[in-house]
Every structure is written in C-alpha cells, then in structure tokens.
Amino acid sequence: MVEAAVQVFHQQGVEKTTLADIARAADVPLGNVYYYFKTKDQLVEAAVEAHCDQLTRLTARLEQLPDPAARLKTLIAGWVEERETAARFGCPFGTLATELDKRDDGLDLAAAQVMRALIDWVEGQFTELGRPDAHALAIELVAAYQGMSVLTNTLRDPGLMAAQGERLQAWVDGLARP
C-alpha cells in the first residue's frame, strides 16, 4: 500500500492525489486506508520513509563495488536508466521534496534528511578518491541530477538526461584520474 502511495504521489503529486486514488492503486477499499494511516499526512510520511529505505538499499548495493568512481558512475547510470520515467514525472524524490516544501506539515525536514543522506554518501565517495573538496563536488553532482531531472521533465526529453549522464560520468572519470 505504501508502495502504491509512492508511485501515485510521484505520478500525480501529493496535493492532487486523493486517498481514493491510492486505495484504487493498492486495490483496497477506501476505508482500509484509514485503518493503517489515520491521516493523509501519515501516508506521506510513510512515502518519505520508503524513499529513505530505497536510498539505503541502493547505496548498500553500490558499496559492493570496489572503486568509488565506479560506484558514482553506476549511481549515475541508474538515474539515466530511469530517464523515461523522469521525462514523464520528474525525479521521484526531488519532485516530492519540492512539493513537501510548500506544505504545512513538518515533512520537509524529513525530506531534507534523505537528500542530505544522498549528498553525504556521494561526498564519502569523493573523499575516498582523495578529493579535499568532496563536499562541494557532492553538492555539484546531486544538484546536476536534480537539475537535469527538472529539465528532462519540463521539456519531456529523456535524451537530455542521457546526454547529461554521459557528461557527468566523464566528469567523475576526470576527477578520479587527475
């Protein structure tokens, strides 16, 4: 059910999505939603936590690669793979975070934590590569991803993300072998 919520929130946006939409997507009756989540806000919170868990699983998988540069390039490759979805609905987490920043609930703070977790992980990779400016590079990489997601989405052009992804991978290569 949380999985359905994450997907529908991504496709329609939190504000536009009704609990009936989620109930239909999860194939359960409406009343059932309220048995597990007392309010819509709690469902949104669960969705944010789901994104957090997914990030944890993703980084754990990437950690198995021996080379930090390879990890970053695989991360970028994963973004590019989702370019069709990004062209239609934007970055699953970025668009959610953007929307939460315009809501009154305190969930924007939770979103900030997840975003920071991604940045921190990327920063760790750059640090392993011996870069003293690891933090700034991490901001640059994540911002580049969020930015190309916005443009890919607005212009409805998955090719844009493919091109920018290649550029970023070359950029990581250049930083790894100076």
Added chain:
Amino acid sequence: MVEAAVQVFHQQGVEKTTLADIARAADVPLGNVYYYFKTKDQLVEAAVEAHCDQLTRLTARLEQLPDPAARLKTLIAGWVEERETAARFGCPFGTLATELDKRDDGLDLAAAQVMRALIDWVEGQFTELGRPDAHALAIELVAAYQGMSVLTNTLRDPGLMAAQGERLQAWVDGLARP
C-alpha cells in the same frame, strides 16, 4: 491580480492554492476573480505568461551589456540575489513547471516553451562566445540553476546557492577565456 497569483502559486503551490487565497492576496472579493478568469486553469495560464514576460524583460535588460560572458554572470548574480526566496520556496518558475507536469491541463507545454526560451537565450550567449558546444553548455547552466534551486529549497540553505553561483560564474569565466 495576476501578480498576486504568481506569488501565491510560488509560495503555496498551484494545487494547494485556492481561488480564495488569491482573492485575499489581491485584496479583492472572490467573485471578482471569476469575472476576469472563468476558471482556475486560466489563472494558471496567466501566471505562466507572466513568467514568460518577466523572462523577456530580463533578457532585454541583459542584452544591454556588451559582453556575453558579463550577461551570463549577471544572470547568475540575479539568481543568487534571490537565494533567500529560493531557500523558502524554490525557483519561482522551476517549481511551477514541475507542478504543471503533474496536471491534466495542457499548460506543461507552455511551461516547456518558457524554459526553452531561457535555454535558447543562454545558448545564444555561448554562441557569441564562439563555443561550438553552445547548446550543451546552455543545458548545463540552466540545469545547474534548477538543481541548486531544488537543493537550496530542500535543505533550506541559501548559502548553497551563493556557493554554487560563484562556481558557475568562475565556470563561465573559464569558458570565455580558454
């Protein structure tokens, strides 16, 4: 009234904003809104056009600078100046475009046009600088702005935009004097 709509849409998001909100912000009674705009969609459309007009005025002002590199750096400086607003509500146009991409109205196409107009103008500056890769550079610059807007907003950190702005200005300098 359109001005009030643009501001409230930016601060609260289109979906969350009620026509009563806009009426209050513009200090007119609710019924009055419907006299000038038959539907909420028409008001959103007017807001997009307002963003388009503002972009036209901005680029016209920048054109008065003799040097393309100076124009781009002034553009970036303008973004950085608005960093406090960006930290609170994100890029005024980027967040709107992101939201329109999740709506059924056809206004996402209008938003795409405005975004493309910005990219085209930036591309023109890089072309004047003699860069054969002007288009890719324009995408890179606008994406960087949108990305740092998302991060500045999500992390509520205007300093992030200031730091990235400086980086982008140095980047433009480097491209102008190779």
Added chain:
DNA sequence: GTCTATAATCCGATAGAC
C-alpha cells in the same frame, strides 16, 4: 481486520443584487 455508507468540510464555480 475488511469493507460500505455516510458525515463534515472545503473548494471551484455560478447567480444575481447592487
């Protein structure tokens, strides 16, 4: 726990007085 029916509220849109 699962599901239906419905209450309570909010919002887009309209009617019509001035």
Added chain:
DNA sequence: GTCTATCGGATTATAGAC
C-alpha cells in the same frame, strides 16, 4: 464592473456492519 451568497461536487475522515 463589484461584491455577496450559495450551489454542487469532490475529498478527508468516521461510524459501524460484517
């Protein structure tokens, strides 16, 4: 043109049968 009052529909949330 300006403003008030209100309708109709949608949506969050609840009550209560099974």
